[in-house]
Amino acid sequence: MSSTLPIQDIDCDVAIIGAGLAGLRAAERLAAAGLSCRVLEARDRIGGRLLSQRLDCGATIDLGGQWVGSMHQRVLDTAKTHGLTLFPTYVEGDSVFLIDGQVRRRPGLFPELDASTQQDIDRGMEALDALRRTIDPQRPWAAEDARLLDGQTYASWLREHVPSKAARDALAYIALSVFSIEAHDLSLLHFLFYVSAAGGIDNLINTHGGAQELRFVEGAQQLPIRMAQALGERVICNAPVVSIEQHAGGVVVHARGLRLSARRAIVTLPPTLAGRLTYAPPLPGLRDQYTQRAAMGSVIKTMLVYDRPFWRDQGLSGLASSQELPISLTYDNSPADGSAGVLVGFLEADAGREWGQRDAAQRRDMVVDCMRRYFGEAVANYTQYVEQDWAEEPYTRGAYGGYLPPGAWTSYGRAVREPVGRLHWAGTETATEWSGYMEGALQSGERAAAEVVAALANG
Secondary structure, rough: EEEOOOOOEEEEOOEEEOOOOHHHHHHHHHHHHOEEEEEEEEOOOOOOOOOOOOOOOOEEEOOOOOOOOOOOOHHHHHHHOOOOOEOOOOOOEEEEEEEEEEEEEEEEOOOOOOOHHHHHHHHHHHHHHHHHHHOOOOOOHOOOOOHHHHOEEHHHHHHHHOOOHHHHHHHHHHHHHHHHHHHHHHHHHHHHHHHHHOHHHHHHOOOOOOOOOOOOOOOHHHHHHHHHHHHHHHEEEOOOOOEEEEEEEEEEEEEEEEEEEEEEEEEEOOOHOOOEEEEEOOHHHHHHHHHHOOEEOEEEEEEEEEEOOHHHOOOOEEEEEEOOOOEEEEOOOOOOOOOOEEEEEEEEOOHHHHHHHHHHHHHHHHHHHHHHHOOOOOHOHHHHHHHEHHHHHOOOOOOOEEEEOOOHHHHHHOOOOOOOOOEOOOOOOOOOOOOOOOOHHHHHHHHHHHHHHEEEEOO
């Protein structure tokens, strides 16, 4: 790796914008095909939405994406290649649920509910699963009822098909915890696409056997860091791209301090940020308007650090949830060796936007109060508070990923991955497997690289 190179002009076969997992995987595949490439990264660091931090106690935690499922084979294989170790998310003991101001304990992801509410939830889940099976993640806009599904929000579908409010609230909570948005923001078709790309709702929400099963001992950011180290001088940091020109023979990418000429380019930025670059000629209206609609979720990831995970002594797993508190979801985020205790809590969607406008001291006090209500007075004995507001990150502007509101898939879905001249698109939002996850980012990089290799082979 290098910082911005001292030369002003660089020539290569392929320019890649963004040094997250998608861009780095594309670079690996292009290099393996014998093509020269450069990866331009705006930040002074590698990894995009993966960001690790060493705590005062020496443990490493993740401020960005962190979880991996046992079915995420690309991530597991890449981790093994680079000598990284994964360990199971701690789930031993009871979860805590705050309902009507009262703390309830029981194992698992969900509180004990009355039989009628549970039946409504089960039937709602079955109906959603049946609908998602009609969606091809590669062409969601082509589903038989695509316009009907895309013409409503996830919340409006719940109101029509789930009788009890308690059951509707429980199912709406999936939008909050998975997308970090409110259910009324989200196209039902996008919800179904996302679930279909993951193989089912259970895969998305479960810890054991699901997407939250494993964590990196060394921190998730080490995955892209080690990929970038292997790519060496091909990766250039501190090089925010401003504009991309296309001409008959190739592309010219203008970044701070350098100009890169290439035969093709792959843009891996979140769609809303990709739309903020200047293109000459301008992007087609369909592609540009797609980027206007692909909004990012809102999430602030917060952590309280302790000398030890005291909640385990109480028979608690560290998982807690409530629809009554700003911190709607928590996990035990302690290091693998248990040398410190870490509780992670999420401010998502409306709560993320509201509390993002407060100062850090107010947020910290609120987080401590929420955790105290979940786990008791020992919460006050924290040694460090850490937070990351992804909406304030200038080269991300939200998390966990981009989502589409009603009407967008059926109007603009074809533009999500379709190349524009010599420009190709990658990033987890373009994935057809595990969209929104590390696995999806890697898949998208592989797909974009294959497009480029084929295009260059054909002249």
